[in-house]
Amino acid sequence: MSGRLRVEWVPGTDELTGVCHCGAVRRAGNPAEIWDFLLDHPAHGTAR
């Protein structure tokens, strides 16, 4: 587990995609929502 959280700005859109080190992914329109998810989502390895 790398411990890295990644947020990409989806090309051609105003959307962000957040990817947790466990593989969980969330797409949202603002960075605060993305960080809330990445830092607080439970059950690493199962959440999507």
Add this chain to the structure above:
Amino acid sequence: MPFPRNQWYVAAYGKEIGSEGMLARTICGEPIVFYRTSAGEVAALNDRCVHRRYPLSEGNRDGDTIVCGYHGFTYAPDGRCVAVPGQTRIPRTARVPVYRVVERDSLVWVWIGDAEAADPQAIPRAPWLDSPDWVTVRGMEPLAARYELLVDNLLDLSHETYLHGGYIGTPEVAQTPITTEVDEKAGVVYVSRRMTDVECPPFYARSTGIDGRIDRWQDIEYHPPCLYLLHSRIAPTGVAPLADGDDPRACHAEIVYAITPETETSTHDFWMVSRDFAREDEEVSAFLAESNRTVVLQDVRALDLLEKVIAAEPEGYQELSINIDTGGLAARRLLKRMVEGA
């Protein structure tokens, strides 16, 4: 927000602390006097005499000791009082706090917090600052604003387009999407902006001599609370690094900031620009030093103004954040975690 404690902060450039004299600087609200002993080590003492609180930095050096300029209390580099006026008995409590100091990569780092928790291995590195393969220009500007505003500023470089047009800002900076990463374990924020076939700003056009369109990479690495690294790559459009990672046709600049809180509403804004191109050209050094100082002063003016705005309004204002703030928000979260001691 208060300062993160139990952290290393850049207190000075090594060259600011000579073999004579003293340097007084407040770091995270703590007044500290720095001086270099005859052994070449940097000593850091609380800048207040235990007697009547007179700043020791207003006194005099006597070899490796400091003599208070008010009544002559004399202190050794370890903070111990070794002489008091008119009597032979030195009170047992006559000692000023000292600070752990590490000099590395041309920077003087000071530990603010519990001395026993200080780990020099935790200091982030910037080796190009004293490497013979790089040339560095540097300065420091006082900022009348809280350090968090400088963190926000540096983590979102889209402001270059608007605040630094004609220097480092071009329209494409604000238009180019970013990728942000947080290494939770190491406590590092990365923000990457890779621009292709874009205008070359005057800052790089004049210093690199590259004519025409460029590929411009801005890869930020922020080690909260203090060290900010911007790995900047400038190359003619279409020129990529070689397969082995070597990158001989590009110009590289390492832009370093040390963001050191002075008080809750003022900051030491240390800035450095290292380059691997035109290393022998003193005109380029002078140009980059002058240009970067101008850019820093543009930030200082904006952030000083912002500090006044924030100070005048009630707490709890709900800011609006958009995509460009992804890195800044990540940095805020790490800083908050540090302040809370998590």
